[in-house]
Amino acid sequence: MTTAAPTSSSRDLPHPERAEIRLEAVLHALSDPMRLQVVRELAADGDELSCSHFDLPVTKSTTTHHFRVLREAGVIRQIYRGTAKMNGLRRDDLDDLFPGLLDSVLAAAARQAVRLGGS
Amino acid sequence: MTTAAPTSSSRDLPHPERAEIRLEAVLHALSDPMRLQVVRELAADGDELSCSHFDLPVTKSTTTHHFRVLREAGVIRQIYRGTAKMNGLRRDDLDDLFPGLLDSVLAAAARQAVRLGGS
DNA sequence: GCCGTACTACGATGCCTATCGTACGAGTCG
DNA sequence: CGACTCGTACGATAGGCATCGTAGTACGGC
Numbered sequence: 001m002t003t004a005a006p007t008s009s010s011r012d013l014p015h016p017e018r019a020e021i022r023l024e025a026v027l028h029a030l031s032d033p034m035r036l037q038v039v040r041e042l043a044a045d046g047d048e049l050s051c052s053h054f055d056l057p058v059t060k061s062t063t064t065h066h067f068r069v070l071r072e073a074g075v076i077r078q079i080y081r082g083t084a085k086m087n088g089l090r091r092d093d094l095d096d097l098f099p100g101l102l103d104s105v106l107a108a109a110a111r112q113a114v115r116l117g118g119s
Numbered sequence: 120m121t122t123a124a125p126t127s128s129s130r131d132l133p134h135p136e137r138a139e140i141r142l143e144a145v146l147h148a149l150s151d152p153m154r155l156q157v158v159r160e161l162a163a164d165g166d167e168l169s170c171s172h173f174d175l176p177v178t179k180s181t182t183t184h185h186f187r188v189l190r191e192a193g194v195i196r197q198i199y200r201g202t203a204k205m206n207g208l209r210r211d212d213l214d215d216l217f218p219g220l221l222d223s224v225l226a227a228a229a230r231q232a233v234r235l236g237g238s
Numbered sequence: 239g240c241c242g243t244a245c246t247a248c249g250a251t252g253c254c255t256a257t258c259g260t261a262c263g264a265g266t267c268g
Numbered sequence: 269c270g271a272c273t274c275g276t277a278c279g280a281t282a283g284g285c286a287t288c289g290t291a292g293t294a295c296g297g298c
Contacts, residue, residue, distance in 0.1 A: 011294075019234075022231070023155075023224075023227050023228055023231045024150050024151070024152055024155065025150075027146050027147075027149050027150035027155075027224070028146075028147070028150035030146050031143050031144075031146035031147035031150055032143070032285095032286085033143055034286090036142075036143065036146075050244085051244075051245070052243090052244065052245085058286085058287070058288085059287075059288060059289080060244085060245070060246090061245095061246085061247090061287075061288065061289075061290095062286065062287055062288070063245090064245065064246060064247090065285085065286070065287080066286085067245095068246095069285095080245090080294090080295095082244090082294095082295060082296065083243060083244045083245075083294070083295045083296065084243095084244065084245085084295095085244075085245065097227070097230070097231070098223065098226075098227035098230065098231075099223075099226070099227075100219065100222075100223045100226070101223040101224065101226075101227045103219075103223075104217065104218075104219045104220040104222075104223040104224075105142075105146070105220065105223075107217075107218070107219070107220075108142050108216070108217035108218075108220045109142055111216070111217065112141070112142045112216070112217075115138075130264080151255095151256085153256090169274085170274080170275070171273090171274065171275085177256085177257070177258085178257075178258060178259080179274085179275070179276090180257075180258065180259075180260095180275095180276085180277090181256065181257055181258070182275090183275065183276065183277090184255085184256070184257085185256085186275095187276095188255090199264090199265095199275090201264090201265060201266070201274090202264070202265045202266065202273065202274045202275075203265095203273095203274065203275085204274080204275065239298100240297100240298085241296105241297090241298085242295105242296090242297090242298100243294105243295085243296085243297105244293100244294085244295085244296105245292105245293085245294085245295105246291100246292080246293075246294095247290105247291085247292075247293090248289105248290090248291085248292100249288105249289095249290095249291105250287100250288085250289090251286105251287085251288085252285100252286095252287090253284100253285085253286085253287100254283105254284080254285080254286095255282100255283085255284080255285100256281100256282090256283085256284095257280100257281080257282085257283100258279105258280085258281085258282105259278105259279090259280090260277105260278090260279090261276100261277085261278085261279105262275105262276080262277075262278100263274105263275090263276075263277095264273100264274085264275085264276095265272100265273085265274085265275105266271105266272085266273080266274100267270100267271090267272085267273100268269105268270085268271085268272100
């Protein structure tokens with residue numbers, strides 16, 4: 001074992017090419033609190049998180065929708081692994097297209113979380 | 120010349136306090152091509168640009184709407200000066216709340232403009 | 239082969255918003 | 269004053285989107 005199957009599921013999902021990623025779409029994707037939260041967790045916990053790992057206060061239908069928006073904007077990459085769908089940040093592509101943008105947004109989100117959740 | 124009238128119009132517009140500016144609202148404001156364009160011009164040409172200076176491919180009503188969204192998100196500051204309404208980027212507030220964010224977005228927009236308009 | 243789990247697809251709904259047109263208010267200049 | 273310019277307000281409209289629920293598909297384990 002230890003491999004054998006490269007997890008090559010037949011179904012794969014459409015992702016935009018690096019050159020097709022549009023800044024407006026990325027900003028729009030990140031402008032939703034739900035999706036921003038997802039991106040923050042992905043950035044913090046590293047890649048390879050399944051959809052079900054996230055405990056969002058919405059139904060699974062809505063969760064699927066948000067992941068799709070993130071994927072179609074080019075923010076995340078999704079691959080099926082068995083029944084689970086793993087999500088990873090497209091940090092390399094984003095950093096190449098928009099240097100520093102993702103880090104700025106993440107830092108801004110973290111700052112704001114402290115400022116608002118201030119305790 | 121060079122001053123004399125402090126241009127103190129009686130009508131002034133509601134702006135969010137610095138502490139009220141929300142990252143999601145800023146990202147959403149910048150996710151519209153029209154508004155992003157406005158912000159880019161403001162950043163390039165310095166402050167103090169009148170609404171009519173912008174030649175957007177929409178009617179004046181819509182232009183007013185976009186400026187209002189930008190103002191209510193805390194991205195720009197607007198003041199009346201006679202019949203004109205001057206617009207300025209709230210760079211100080213944004214840089215304080217979200218260091219580097221505005222510059223990253225502007226740089227990303229410039230890069231993308233080159234990449235797409237790339238001749 | 240069957241069942242449970244993970245996620246999707248589709249339709250419905252209600253809200254938000256980008257857009258327009260027209261009518262109006264505020265200032266400036268003749 | 270009167271006319272013109274700049275921008276606003278309001279209503280209408282059409283499209284987008286966040287949300288849900290239900291039904292369905294794909295995979296893995298028993």
